[in-house]
Amino acid sequence: MIKVLLADDQSVVRVGFPYILGHTDGIAVVGEATDGRAAVELARRLKPDVVCMDVRMPGGDGIEATRMIVSAGPDAPSVLVVTTFDLDAYVFGALEAGASGFLLKDAAPDDLVDAVRRLAGGHGLLDQAVTRRVITEFTRRRRPGADGPAPGHTLTGRETEVIRLLARGLSNAEIADEMVVEISTVKSHLGRAMHKIGARDRVQTVIWAYQHGMAP
Template sequence: MIRVLLVDDQAVVRAGFRVILNLTSDIEVVGECGDGPGAVELVRTLRPDVVCMDVRMPGGDGLTATRQIVEGATGTAPAVLVVTTFDLDEYVFGALEAGASGFVLKDTEPDDLADAIRRLANGYGLVDQTVTRRVIHEFARRRPPRPRGGEDPGGLTARETDIVRLLAQGMSNGEIAGALHIETTTVKSHLGRAMTKIGARDRLQTVVWAYQQGVATP
């Protein structure tokens, strides 16, 4: 079972999400609260796999809570899925920079919400398709390309760097394997080591890191 914590200042929203997720056979809502500080505390006691986090909450914003959850984790931090009404760049970028693993809008279909939670629980990040291209270009704009001849950030090998760069271009493991003429299992192994070195818990945060460091450009 995927253990989920719901964080939203509107009780009716939390109730709706709980009903949707309780209809699944593999997702369990283990707790809920209405502000960021409460979320940080509940993560420590409930140890959820995924946190569905609102952004704007009177008692404490979701971006600050996301950063505290990710940075304060002892062991593996839960994946944070930001679920918000606001399709605003500042929230998308802020959420990903804070360490969130996914971003969806509150008007997403129920099945898509459940699928997003499953993706995060299995180490795959998710950003709503309407904002993906803007996210990539903004991260690239904020960080200049890495100077040629410089050391690879994160201590990555040349092969690991190539794989991360292709991942940031939107390629699947199979597509990366084809481009580099190696086995898919080899891609998975190299990518796993690269993620460990840079401290990324999932593929989306690996992509964010690649653009921030100038390893990848649009």
């Protein structure tokens, strides 16, 4: 059973999302929070697998709440940022704070369910309608001097290549074709690279790549 915590100050969301997720096999909404501080406390107490996090809430916004929830360690829940605006500046801050996914509130019910399942399975997610624009914004915000892997990282040439191709938006199958290797080999290289850089999922790996000058 995938346990979900919902953090949103809009009552319509706190009614609609639990209805959608609660009527889906294998998913249960275990708690609801109306502000960031409550979300952090409930995440610690209820230990959900996924937190659906609004970014604009009173009493502590979703960015700081995301940072605190993710900082709990490797067993921390994945955070799915759910927002009304596809270019909301808060979204970028939340992703940089460690969120693993980004979905618009007007997404179809099936997309919400799929997003929760993907994050619970250790996969990141960006709404396909805005993925390129999100990546473009990260490129614009790239920190000066952040070129190449951070000190202490020992990525191999193949691991570096996989990250660069991932940052270009390629799937595992497309990366395998580009590198002329098996998909299983791509997964192995990517898994080792993510472990070395401390990334939880593909989304955080792409963000790391842009922050360290390893993306186009």
